[in-house]
Amino acid sequence: MDLFLECLLLIPVGFLAGFINTVAGGGTLFTLPALIFMGLPAPVANGTNRIAIFVQTVTAVRGFKSQGASMYPFSLYLGVSALLGSLIGAKLAINVDDVLFNRILAGIMLTMLVFMLFNKQTDFKNLQPKLTGAPLYKAIVIFFFLGIYGGFINAGIGFFMLLILPYVNGLSLLQSNVTKVFVVAIYTIGAIVIFALENKINYRLAFILTIGNALGAWFSSRWSVKKDDKVIRIFMMVTILALSIKLWFF
Template sequence: MDYSIFTVSLLIGTGFIAGIINTLAGGGSNLTLPALMVMGMPADIANATNRVGVVLQNLAATIGFKKAKKIDSQDILPVMIPSLLGGVVGAFAASYAPETWLKPLLLSAMIGMTIIMIVKPAMIAPPEGTIPFKVSEKPSAWCALFVAGVYGGFVQAGVGFILIAALAGSLRYDLVRTNALKMVCTLGFTVLALAVFIWNDQVLWVPGLILACGTMCGAHVAVKLAIKANPNHLKWFLFVMTVCGSAAAMLSN
């Protein structure tokens, strides 16, 4: 494995940008996966190694949102249970499914989210003052979170958009709290997914930890931006990232 100044800088730089993108929207793995594959990793090894940076990024973001009091403790367990169950299913699927499944799944998710953003933007950006539902009040939200977990466990790239659709669309959280809970859910099922990949000896730790240095710094910066940002600016950032994610998925396909 090549650990030249170029490749290390590439991993840290893309990790930093991806940490910001993943915290405020989603799709940062569209940057980090190609960066890992530039080092010569096959898609399945890059997919597994990428989870190291994702876990530490989400840990940093969760701590930041918690300190800012943007995560209500009573909301964590209800949204995590279905996403964790889905994450286990998705991780096992990723370990044994053909690599050719990854790109079509990513493309479908990105295009679907882009269509939602264009046709019904209020679905992922509830009006200010909207009171969120509990998971127990919306069975459809449980299913949406489970599907998000399956997707995240399987491919990771773009899972933030799926979680935003579930948390803001089904449960009607505002975008800041949606992003905070999104990071908690992603942390939970990515830890489980990473455990499966470790069991199958698919994780390369050195590049994964180098990448994590960048993603953690990016997440730290993004939490501060999310708390201070105008909700409309967050919505437009999410839209731009969704379109970019769709374009990246189509080009990679």
């Protein structure tokens, strides 16, 4: 596939992923299948995607900060915990067979589809932040295991974080999103190191995908988006269903 076609496919997919990842989660459900569709083995697609995720999340952190939104140092504590977990998860991902990886991804995508269909919207209006003591320690432990999952595949991890942070730490939607992108930026460093040492990154495609991811993250981090946007939800559900069927059977 020539450079023009690679850009034509990956930059729009990256933009969509960066936008969705920043306001909620699930962008990897689009970028991983796209990279696999372009012929990359599953571990290489997984590693390549991490470069874009890192730049996207750093861009989102900067975008949020430019609007006065920060959860430091709370997000740093969770990020370091997730970083340790990501080293384990990334190592596991490298040794997974391509067919098994594709089916795991398909299963995760279908799980996210069910979640999107039946999830009740969280009421973020009456929450009180709990950033110290037992809630903090509980979150640190939980985010270590989230880091393992993030290091392994990362797909849909934003959904999990947006479920956990309001209930465990009483964070609003904005605070949860700010924390989420910072944590992902930190633990993705560990995943990149593991994939790079194993030569599982296609840097050319990573660069192209990164352009789209960064643009999407910058735009969404500076734009007020309604979480219950029906058009985006329907589009995501249809696309996720189609891609999961493709990954499972082909």
